[in-house]
Amino acid sequence: MGAFRKIFYPLWGFVFLIALWWLVAKYFTILMPLPLDALKANIDFILYPFYVRGPGDVGIGFLLLESLRRVLIGFILGSLFAIPLGFMMGLSKTVYRIFNPLVQVLRPVSPVAWLPVALAVFNLANPSAIFVIFITSLWPTVINTAEGVSSVNKDFLNVARVLEMPRWKQIYKIILPASLPYIFTGLRISLGIAWLVIVAVEMLTGGRGIGFFVWDEWNRLNLSSVMLAIAVIGLAGLVLDWMIRKIQQLLNFDYQN
């Protein structure tokens, strides 16, 4: 019964979606292929994800790797900036008062709005895309890190104080491990949004990438490829999230405070 629920129930969800797709394609638009036709049209992409048949004609696997590379570079740079900033905001009321209003104003801005600014500065598509991902990765990590650091259980700190632990040692022996679950929550949200944003950014910047692929195929009215890209983007996002959770488990910081 357990295995049945685990496999067959989720399957029904997908069956429902494909039925809906079939319905729309059959009766509402002539541009959409039927699910089975789309599968046939995509066989080449699915069987040979890593082909190279010319500078502009490479397999979807390569496109995915290009996008992943941008996201990971931007995300890592953003996290390297966001974690220390959030940490200082959590430790010091003064730093918090200086930066919190800034964070609150910039957080609701769609990161794609930074693209023209980046293009003006870098004059190149690829660094600009990475810069937008950098900005995207900042806010959730900054906010969650600051929250984690400032909400460390007071009794943990009292234990350290009673043991006469110096402040610098308290930071890496108590405050850092106590706030790691919050930091990881921030990182997971950041990476999730970064993966959403990269598709939009690549549609605007062009070049190689899964986002531009989507737009390019739409311009050729090739909806089959677009549907394939949606599935691939979804699965890749799932894998990214799973990876962060695995890292957290491997580091053994998967606990409740």
Next chain:
Amino acid sequence: MVTKVENKILLEVCDLSKVYSTNGTSNVIFENINLTVYENEFVAILGHSGSGKSTLLRLIAGLEPPTSGEIYLEGRALTGPGKDRLMIFQNYALLPWLSVYDNIKLAIDEVFPKKNKKEKDELIRTHIRMVHLENALHKRPSELSGGMKQRVGIARALAVQPLLLLMDEPLGALDPFTRSHLQDQILELYYKQHQTVILVTHDVEEALLMADRIIVLNVEKSAFIGQVIDVPFAHPRDRVKLRADANFNQLKNETLMLMESYFEHSLMRESKAF
């Protein structure tokens, strides 16, 4: 062990007051508390919730500064927290990312930095054996029951070998049977280690069973020492025998009546305030 007068004074609390001021209104917790604790004495501070008993303990621990007054430990005036006064917290305060072993090691590393690895290991294992947690050595706090967690807390505090052990309602969150069991264990350790203890509690039987002397706090405008009860029963104490002892029961009833009268005072005070 009826009186400790012949013993050395360990802790002296002189004219201690604590006032919290927020936005111009000041809230006096207690004023002019005087208290002397002798070496190897077990003192209980008994009071209702809101009587400032935990605050008094936190001041002795140095976790909060007094508004006025002085605290001396072995004649030295105290200015902050220190490893000579280890605190056991009601909610255990174990670090959830560390195993039982590493939680105790964290304290040992801090207090005995000069000891080598083997000496530290031995010290940790000795204290884990003392609270009978050998089987939980490498477990995380989340895998332990409340009673086991507090035993780790006790082992951690004892491993540091403090002059004074401060317990802030250490058994308050436990069920009655685990509670009795841990009371016995704490007493057993007290006999073995010759440790001076201050225990904050609101449980009359717990105080009578464990302490040599009970400081009962009363609250009028602010808290003060309402009465000091000398507990005349010889150590080592046996809970079953004491419960059958007429003197024990009489003292327990008197103390309960005292606490009830204090409680009625506080109720009257509250009803006047509204």
